[in-house]
Amino acid sequence: xxxxxxxxxxxxxxxxxxxxxxxxxxxxxxxxxxxxxxxxxxxxxxxxxxxxxxxxxxxxxxxxxxxxxxxxxxxxxxxxxxxxxxxxxxxxxxxxxxxxxxxxxxxxxxxxxxxx
Amino acid sequence: xxxxxxxxxxxxxxxxxxxxxxxxxxxxxxxxxxxxxxxxxxxxxxxxxxxxxxxxxxxxxxxxxxxxxxxxxxxxxxxxxxxxxxxxxxxxxxxxxxxxxxxxxxxxxxxxxx
Numbered sequence: 001x002x003x004x005x006x007x008x009x010x011x012x013x014x015x016x017x018x019x020x021x022x023x024x025x026x027x028x029x030x031x032x033x034x035x036x037x038x039x040x041x042x043x044x045x046x047x048x049x050x051x052x053x054x055x056x057x058x059x060x061x062x063x064x065x066x067x068x069x070x071x072x073x074x075x076x077x078x079x080x081x082x083x084x085x086x087x088x089x090x091x092x093x094x095x096x097x098x099x100x101x102x103x104x105x106x107x108x109x110x111x112x113x114x115x116x
Numbered sequence: 117x118x119x120x121x122x123x124x125x126x127x128x129x130x131x132x133x134x135x136x137x138x139x140x141x142x143x144x145x146x147x148x149x150x151x152x153x154x155x156x157x158x159x160x161x162x163x164x165x166x167x168x169x170x171x172x173x174x175x176x177x178x179x180x181x182x183x184x185x186x187x188x189x190x191x192x193x194x195x196x197x198x199x200x201x202x203x204x205x206x207x208x209x210x211x212x213x214x215x216x217x218x219x220x221x222x223x224x225x226x227x228x229x230x
Binding site: 006033035040041042043044045048059060090092105106107108109110 | 120122125152158159160161162165177179206208211218220221222223
């Protein structure tokens, strides 16, 4: 089944403790992206990657890192999490990247992160 | 910069009633427009999309949306709502730049009364 898989689904951590949220897609997509969802703000892009070893900042990159060493994986790294990074995170991928009409974004099921 | 406005944060309709969710966008060129639905605990699922051509587009689950350039709107409609339609709905505009991102509205939460 074609899908985007994120892990973990839920994560509670403390301020300053490094964490990684994994994202993997099995569709051979070139484009991958991370979004965070906050009430009243919709989804905002954190980072994106157009292909292996090609990453760039989105709208809200501060406090996050990403890497794209393999086409299928795009982990999100929080080196020193803070409470304002408590949010619902989504990984997404598409073959060519939005806004290709015939290559829509596929989303994972989300990771709910709580930083205390 | 492009933006998307969903003016209704929360809407409640009765099962079987018609539904219209509003979406207004701001974009300089021809927009790529999308509607996504997010059920509780789930990721976002694409309902429908528009780029060009016929301004009335059909999607999955009986939804449709109409693009009105003069009003910068892309409203989502359904003739008869089912209880399973209760979810959060997001309108988004595609960005035809190097970043290739979707800009999302803040979402509309739909509640369906029996």
